Amino acid sequence: MSSNASTTGPLPEPIHAAPLLRASAAWHCGALALTLLRPHWWPWTGAALIANHLLLVGLGLWPRSSALGANWTRLPPAAAARGEVAITIDDGPDPEVTPRVLSILAERRARATFFCIGERVAQYPQIVRECVLQGHAVENHSDRHAHYFSLLAFGALRSELQRAQRRIEQVSGSAPRFFRAPAGLRGPLLDPMLQRLGLQLASWTRRGFDTVNGDATRVLARLSRGLRAGDILLLHDGHAARTASGAPVVLEVLPPLLEAIERGGLHTVTLRDAIP
Numbered sequence: 397m398s399s400n401a402s403t404t405g406p407l408p409e410p411i412h413a414a415p416l417l418r419a420s421a422a423w424h425c426g427a428l429a430l431t432l433l434r435p436h437w438w439p440w441t442g443a444a445l446i447a448n449h450l451l452l453v454g455l456g457l458w459p460r461s462s463a464l465g466a467n468w469t470r471l472p473p474a475a476a477a478r479g480e481v482a483i484t485i486d487d488g489p490d491p492e493v494t495p496r497v498l499s500i501l502a503e504r505r506a507r508a509t510f511f512c513i514g515e516r517v518a519q520y521p522q523i524v525r526e527c528v529l530q531g532h533a534v535e536n537h538s539d540r541h542a543h544y545f546s547l548l549a550f551g552a553l554r555s556e557l558q559r560a561q562r563r564i565e566q567v568s569g570s571a572p573r574f575f576r577a578p579a580g581l582r583g584p585l586l587d588p589m590l591q592r593l594g595l596q597l598a599s600w601t602r603r604g605f606d607t608v609n610g611d612a613t614r615v616l617a618r619l620s621r622g623l624r625a626g627d628i629l630l631l632h633d634g635h636a637a638r639t640a641s642g643a644p645v646v647l648e649v650l651p652p653l654l655e656a657i658e659r660g661g662l663h664t665v666t667l668r669d670a671i672p
Contacts, residue, residue, distance in 0.1 A: 460599050460600070464587055465587025467597045468574075470626045471625075471628060471665075472626075472671075475625075479662045479663060480626070480662070480663060481627045481664055482627070484508065485508050485509070485631050486630065486631070486632045487632050487633065488516060488523070490520075490634045493634070497633050500650045510534050511535050511537035512536075513539070513540065513560070514539035514559050518563050524568055528569065534564055535564075535598075536575045536595060537576050537578065538578050539560040541578045543579075545582075550585050553585055553586065573594070573595065573596060573667075575593075575595040576597070580599055600630040601626075601628045602618060603619070604616070604618045604631060606632050606645045611645075612639055612649050616649045616652055623656060623660055625662055628667075631646050
């Protein structure tokens, strides 16, 4: 073996920053240089930097944006061509709701992707195992689902994602391949971290706002109006709003939603099934 040969394994894949993030970094370097060369320009360079940060914050508040990095808002074209749609279910597992969601899916022989919170996975491991046994996918939805997730610094962000990865893999037997940010909100540091961990960000085509709206008819209309192949639909088993009768709204929405999918000649897949 050559003395120059590496014994540490392959080098990690390089991080490919989104064009907007590269432009933002270049502008910060340029602003610093301008401030040093032309100190009296500082009000203008400072204002431009503030505008840049406001732009990044605004894009982070837009869950379906791809400006901060790759983001699945629809299934890949090949999956759409096969008539596939993805139902994604967030914030579980929930000991009351998730088993009933699984029963509804089993009755229709439908498959879904569960974006689970790491702490809840550790608390209710048997529910997660049942998801996997029934053919569903379990993916990463952060470890704690903190409201300040998008503000986390690099080290805290890494810990949050890695803890959830470990918990889910230990329980389900498979490491997550997708990540969904809490409430869809994220900062510019998320995409580089997802690339390091080999995770793909996934948002949605449409959502029912079923954590705040207990009207099953309105939630169903939001999800089914214009339904077509390639859609990614968002529902919640955790933090689900309640109907007037006190039932979690997802339980009333899911059966007619699955019927609408069948009537449209479509079928459900997990996000993993749709990977090119």
